[in-house]
Amino acid sequence: MSPITSLDxxxxxxxxxxxxxxxxxxYRKRKSATASSSHDYFLAxxxxxxxxxxxxxxxxxxxxEQFIGMSGSGFKIGMAIAxxxxxxxxxxIVVAVFFMPVYIKQRIYTMPQFLExxxxxxxxxxxxxxxxxxxxxxxxxxxxxxxxxAISSVSGLGLxxxxxxxxxxxxxxxxxxxxxxxxxxVIQVLVLVIGGLVTTWLALNxxxxxxxxxxxxxxxxxxxxxxxGHFDMVLARDNANYMDLPGLSVLLGGMWIxxxxxxxxxxxxxxxxxxxxxxxxRKGLLFAAxxxxxxxxxxxxxxxxxxxxxxxxxxxxxMLVNGELNTDRAYPVLLGLLPTGLKGMAFAxxxxxxxxxxxxxxxxxxxxxxxxxxxxxxxxxxxxxxxxWIGRMTVVVSMVAAFLIAPFMGIDKKxxxxxxxxYTGFVSPGILAMFVMGFFWQRTTSAAAMxxxxxxxxxxxxxxxLPGFMDLxxxxxxxxxxxxxxxxxxxxxxDRMMVVFIAVIIGMVIISxxxxxxxxxPEERVEPSMFRVxxxxxxxxxxxxxxxxxxxxxxx
Numbered sequence: 350m351s352p353i354t355s356l357d358x359x360x361x362x363x364x365x366x367x368x369x370x371x372x373x374x375x376y377r378k379r380k381s382a383t384a385s386s387s388h389d390y391f392l393a394x395x396x397x398x399x400x401x402x403x404x405x406x407x408x409x410x411x412x413x414e415q416f417i418g419m420s421g422s423g424f425k426i427g428m429a430i431a432x433x434x435x436x437x438x439x440x441x442i443v444v445a446v447f448f449m450p451v452y453i454k455q456r457i458y459t460m461p462q463f464l465e466x467x468x469x470x471x472x473x474x475x476x477x478x479x480x481x482x483x484x485x486x487x488x489x490x491x492x493x494x495x496x497x498x499a500i501s502s503v504s505g506l507g508l509x510x511x512x513x514x515x516x517x518x519x520x521x522x523x524x525x526x527x528x529x530x531x532x533x534x535v536i537q538v539l540v541l542v543i544g545g546l547v548t549t550w551l552a553l554n555x556x557x558x559x560x561x562x563x564x565x566x567x568x569x570x571x572x573x574x575x576x577x578g579h580f581d582m583v584l585a586r587d588n589a590n591y592m593d594l595p596g597l598s599v600l601l602g603g604m605w606i607x608x609x610x611x612x613x614x615x616x617x618x619x620x621x622x623x624x625x626x627x628x629x630x631r632k633g634l635l636f637a638a639x640x641x642x643x644x645x646x647x648x649x650x651x652x653x654x655x656x657x658x659x660x661x662x663x664x665x666x667x668m669l670v671n672g673e674l675n676t677d678r679a680y681p682v683l684l685g686l687l688p689t690g691l692k693g694m695a696f697a698x699x700x701x702x703x704x705x706x707x708x709x710x711x712x713x714x715x716x717x718x719x720x721x722x723x724x725x726x727x728x729x730x731x732x733x734x735x736x737x738w739i740g741r742m743t744v745v746v747s748m749v750a751a752f753l754i755a756p757f758m759g760i761d762k763k764x765x766x767x768x769x770x771x772y773t774g775f776v777s778p779g780i781l782a783m784f785v786m787g788f789f790w791q792r793t794t795s796a797a798a799m800x801x802x803x804x805x806x807x808x809x810x811x812x813x814x815l816p817g818f819m820d821l822x823x824x825x826x827x828x829x830x831x832x833x834x835x836x837x838x839x840x841x842x843x844d845r846m847m848v849v850f851i852a853v854i855i856g857m858v859i860i861s862x863x864x865x866x867x868x869x870x871p872e873e874r875v876e877p878s879m880f881r882v883x884x885x886x887x888x889x890x891x892x893x894x895x896x897x898x899x900x901x902x903x904x905x
Contacts, residue, residue, distance in 0.1 A: 353504055353692065360693030364701070365518075368536050372522055397625055402633025404538040405621045405709070407640045410437075411541060412706030415648045416699055417495045421676035423652025424659075424668075426590040427579030428904060431645035432599040433608070433770070435897055438641040440608035442890045445634035448613040450879040451788050453627050460616045461721040467787040468795040470725070475802050476783075477721045479776055480616060484714050487772050489751035490758055492710065495677070496703030502681035503696055512755070515700070516748045519707035523715070523744045537701040538640070544698020545647030547691050552654035552683050559661055568654075576657045582904045591831045595841035600901070603843030606850050607770065610777035614784045616713040631882065635889045642896060648680075655679035707748070714747045715740035771842045775813075778850035779805020786857050789875060796864050797857035805853045812845050 397405070415434075422430040457463045460480065465473035497511035504511070553568030560571055573580055584594050598604060612618055622630035656679070658664050667682035668674055684695050719740045724731055731739070783801040786793040815821070816839040824830035830838045840848070882890075 353696070354689045356690045357693030357696060360690060361697050361700070364540055364694075364697035368701070368704075369521070371536060397621065397629075397633075399625075399629045399632035400636060401535055402621050402625060402630065403636030403640060404535045405705075406441075406618060406633065406637040408535075408537040408541070408702070408705035409621070409709030410618065410706070411644060411648075412492045412496065412702045415644065416545075416680050416702055417499050417677050418491075419648045420652035420655070420680035421678070422593070423579075423649040424656045424676045424679040425652075426584075426593060427576075427581060427653060427656075428645065428649055429582055429584050429590070429594050429599070431649045432582070432594065432604055434641055434644040434649075435900065436599065436604050437608050437612060438638040438893050439897060440605070440612045441634045441638040441641065442893065443609065444613040444619075445631040445886070446880055446882055448619075448784075448788070449622060449630050449634070450627060451875065452619065452623060453625075453630065454879065458623055459717055459720050460614060460619070461717060463787070464783070464798065465721075468783075468798040472783075472795060472798045472802060473721060474726070475799075476780070477717050479780075479802070479806075480717055481714060481722075483773060483776060484710055485747050485750055486754065486758075489707065489710050489714070489747060490755040492703060492706050493748075493751050494755040494758070496699070496707075498677070499681045499684075499699055500696070500703075502678070503684045503692070503699075512752055515703055515707060516752055518700075519704050519711060520744055520748055522704065522708040523711045524741050537705040540694075540701040541698040541705075542640075542643060542647065544695040544701075548680070548683055548687065548695050548698075549646055549650050549654075551687055551691070552651045552658075555663065555686070556654050556657055559657070559663070569650075572650075572654060572657060576653055576660075579653045579656060580904050582901050586825070586828050586831065592833060592839070592841045595831070595844050596828055598841065598843045598847065603774075603841075603846040603850075606778055606781055606846045607774060607843065609785075610781040611773070614780050616717055620709075620713055620716060628883075631886055635886060635893075638893050639889070642893065651683050652676075652679045655683055711744045711747055715743040718743045774842050774846050775809040776806055778809065778846050779803075779853050782850055782853040782857060786854065786861075790858075790861075791874070792861050792865065793857060794861045794864050797860040800856050800860055801853050804856060805849055808849050808852060809845065812840065812849065813842075815839075 419430055419433070452463065455463065455466060457466075461473040461477040464476055493512055493515060496515050497508050500506070500511045500515070501508045550565055553565040553572065554563060555568070556572050557563050557565070557568035559575075562568070562571070581588075583596055583599065584591050586596060595602075622633055625633065655664065655668070659668050664682055667685070668676070668678050670678065680699075684692060684699065687695050719736050723739050724736060728735075779801040782805065783798050786797065786801075816833075816837050820838065821830040821840060822838040824840065825838060829844050830840055833839050
């Protein structure tokens with residue numbers, strides 16, 4: 350692994366200065382144009398264009414768990430892991446058509462605000478606490494820790510200094526508010542796409558050289574030939590990785606629960622579009638869906654290439670940590686092999702992805718805490734200026750908390766991407782059920798929502814530990830159980846999410862029928878006209894779905 354040179358450092362410094370200067374310019378422009386207000390700070394209300402919304406969605410989503418964790422999963426599992434990215438493109442279309450009209454009609458600024466309007470304050474407060482804990486303990490910590498590992502591997506700096514740098518950089522951007530985050534994310538996305546494609550280009554060229562050839566086309570041909578098993582998009586039941594990606598569940602089952610919950614009911618994501626009008630929000634989500642189709646090329650292909658290169662001994666001991674194979678090393682090792690100058694660009698791309706996600710997550714934490722807990726529970730008379738100040742303090746406190754607890758979470762032991770997916774899966778089914786029922790069935794009661802909030806989590810935990818008390822091997826014949834590393838049959842977590850979601854829906858229907866609720870307010874009523882889309886959106890959606898169908902048709 351070649352060291353970072355002065356040219357690499359210069360490229361990185363140019364990126365750092367460009368993002369910082371642009372952020373300061375946006376902040377000063379916003380500050381001079383409008384008075385300080387909490388909604389402007391948290392949501393950049395009415396000021397983000399569709400391309401800024403789409404870019405910010407992707408910049409906030411693509412982070413260390415993709416560059417490091419998903420590349421590592423590409424090394425271990427193959428292209429099948431790209432289902433999270435590909436299905437996300439389809440999910441974004443669903444969210445744009447069916448979720449955003451409801452949010453925008455009711456002028457929703459936070460997810461707990463919707464729950465309070467639709468159900469009651471108790472449901473909203475419990476879910477606000479759930480989200481804050483999830484965002485800090487699972488998401489913020491994993492992004493910070495995995496990002497620091499990668500940057501440490503490339504730069505040679507210690508893990509702690511890298512964590513401090515990433516946290517401080519993200520705090521500076523976040524303190525400027527959502528408008529600064531949204532527009533700096535445009536630069537971040539540009540950098541991460543260019544830098545990511547450069548890394549993919551290098552990896553495929555290295556693969557091509559294995560049989561004396563050159564070029565990315567030849568490299569891809571060699572990769573599909575010599576690592577053909579890594580291009581199976583739907584895994585068979587006897588595949589060693591079936592527990593992570595259980596066959597057709599990635600197309601018809603739990604993958605939809607994970608994606609709809611993430612893209613449609615997640616403050617961290619929807620916050621980018623909540624301050625816009627419906628046409629602008631929909632265009633932004635569609636743009637994000639197109640960008641999503643690039644992600645397998647940028648983050649999964651390098652992992653598969655690293656697998657083949659490792660098999661051929663081209664990476665030496667780079668994939669080993671303390672003598673053991675660590676798949677999360679795939680992307681950092683490839684970065685270390687980039688030539689001078691390009692390494693600085695790829696290094697900047699990785700930093701851009703991590704910082705953008707940290708900033709977005711921290712802003713969402715601040716938004717939920719300030720608007721849904723502090724303003725409503727602690728200081729109802731708080732001024733606009735004070736709420737902005739509280740939001741900024743929350744950003745700093747949450748980042749410090751993530752910094753302190755990240756090393757103790759075992760994030761690098763399981764595989765970063767799978768760590769995040771499984772642990773968020775404990776709450777995703779209940780959250781999605783609560784929102785979908787709240788949208789489309791007016792008889793859903795507050796008691797039913799409380800059941801989804803608590804019961805969904807409890808049921809997920811029970812099913813996680815069920816194999817310790819019950820033999821599930823009988824479910825293997827229908828693909829709903831597989832042996833884990835210890836040989837014990839358990840249900841793959843994506844299937845578990847689907848089962849919990851169905852159970853919660855059934856429970857909510859029963860509870861709602863037993864305890865009827867008040868009559869819905871006019872703004873809660875869903876009209877078919879809300880879901881009409883223009884021809885341009887239909888055409889863009891059709892192109893995306895055709896591309897997804899082609900990928901699965903070729904590599905099914």
